[in-house]
Amino acid sequence: MDLVNIRRELHQIPEIGFQEFKTQAYLKNLIGQLPQERLEVVQWKTGLAVKIRGTEPMKTIGWRTDIDGLPITELTGLPFASVHPGLMHACGHDIHMAVALGLLEKLVAEPIKDDAVILFQPAEEGPGGALPFREWLKHDMPSFMPDRLYALHIAPELPVGTVATKPGLLFANTSELFIDLHGKGGHAAYPHLTEDMAVAAASLLIQLQTVVSRNVDPMDSAVLTVGKFSAGTVQNIIAENARLEGTIRTLNAESMRRIKRRIEGLCRAIEEGYNCRVTIDYGASYLQVDNDEALAEEFLAFAGEAAGIQAIRCEAAMTGEDFGYFTEELPALMFWAGAGSEFGLHHAKLNPDEKLLGFMPDFLYSLFKNC
Numbered sequence: 001m002d003l004v005n006i007r008r009e010l011h012q013i014p015e016i017g018f019q020e021f022k023t024q025a026y027l028k029n030l031i032g033q034l035p036q037e038r039l040e041v042v043q044w045k046t047g048l049a050v051k052i053r054g055t056e057p058m059k060t061i062g063w064r065t066d067i068d069g070l071p072i073t074e075l076t077g078l079p080f081a082s083v084h085p086g087l088m089h090a091c092g093h094d095i096h097m098a099v100a101l102g103l104l105e106k107l108v109a110e111p112i113k114d115d116a117v118i119l120f121q122p123a124e125e126g127p128g129g130a131l132p133f134r135e136w137l138k139h140d141m142p143s144f145m146p147d148r149l150y151a152l153h154i155a156p157e158l159p160v161g162t163v164a165t166k167p168g169l170l171f172a173n174t175s176e177l178f179i180d181l182h183g184k185g186g187h188a189a190y191p192h193l194t195e196d197m198a199v200a201a202a203s204l205l206i207q208l209q210t211v212v213s214r215n216v217d218p219m220d221s222a223v224l225t226v227g228k229f230s231a232g233t234v235q236n237i238i239a240e241n242a243r244l245e246g247t248i249r250t251l252n253a254e255s256m257r258r259i260k261r262r263i264e265g266l267c268r269a270i271e272e273g274y275n276c277r278v279t280i281d282y283g284a285s286y287l288q289v290d291n292d293e294a295l296a297e298e299f300l301a302f303a304g305e306a307a308g309i310q311a312i313r314c315e316a317a318m319t320g321e322d323f324g325y326f327t328e329e330l331p332a333l334m335f336w337a338g339a340g341s342e343f344g345l346h347h348a349k350l351n352p353d354e355k356l357l358g359f360m361p362d363f364l365y366s367l368f369k370n371c
């Protein structure tokens, strides 16, 4: 397979969570062109699970890739930029899919002793595909449930050739946050007859900045980011509605509960102070990614010996990943793979270095062989 070309074709057709219809069809078509003798392919919603029968299987080794894009308008100017307006593979899932296909091709060409499964999972960016996918595999397709599972995420800030991970906590607990404010709007010239939701939301936005700084132990860590603020309709109408959209990140469940209680308190105060109604929706939440200790040590030792790979023991990050639902269920490991881009994850100019595709499938294939 020409992985660079495949990555570019996938890059052009980003789709958001559970809408990955073209992506699924593209993947199915490519997988259908491989020799089928050892393959079993099943479809789950917009995802796929592929099993490759080993020669003397004692266990099943799994690889998981996410397949969804993000609602971002691409600004890379690349000749293979997204053709889906307002959508972009700005988190590297196009690269992740190409790596998974490269690994699959190798496992088919030269089967290893054990069985292998490759999971093409939808909706990582939201609302979260890992938990329902996991439950489906467990209850409806138990023969596809791996005994151990691996995954990578590109790291634009690390040079190509670097892999980084750690035992235990790698990524944070997350919860989405949607806050809607409703109050009386009206004519711009009669503010005394209205309750201005643009002002109420602006005030709430500023107050939210104190939640982490004043409610979380400085020796702990947390993030509360509001990524989207919208209010009103036009310039001369006082806003009747406003909406804040954000995300909460913590290193443990107790901090998440404390932050939510504090947000709820601030929202009640805004209701009182601005004579309005405020509703909170926590959307999707992801469990922390807790790497299996033994797998992580084994991986770091293996990668440390691999030619052309620089293995690093890294710190935990406040990124979220629904891969946490897999680490909750079975021995699983996620690692960062350096992808040297000037622009980071979720940036409209993210441009991961495709050199990664030249060696990562080989590296993973030998990892699988050595399991």
Ligand SMILES: CC(=O)N[C@@H](CCC[C@H](N)C(=O)O)C(=O)O
Residues within 6 Å of the ligand: 091, 124, 125, 126, 153, 174, 175, 176, 246, 247, 248, 284, 286, 318, 319, 320, 321, 322, 345
């Ligand atoms: C690796 C990465 O960037 N993951 C996303 C996961 C998003 C989870 C959810 N939609 C949220 O915003 O809380 C991230 O933003 O960390």
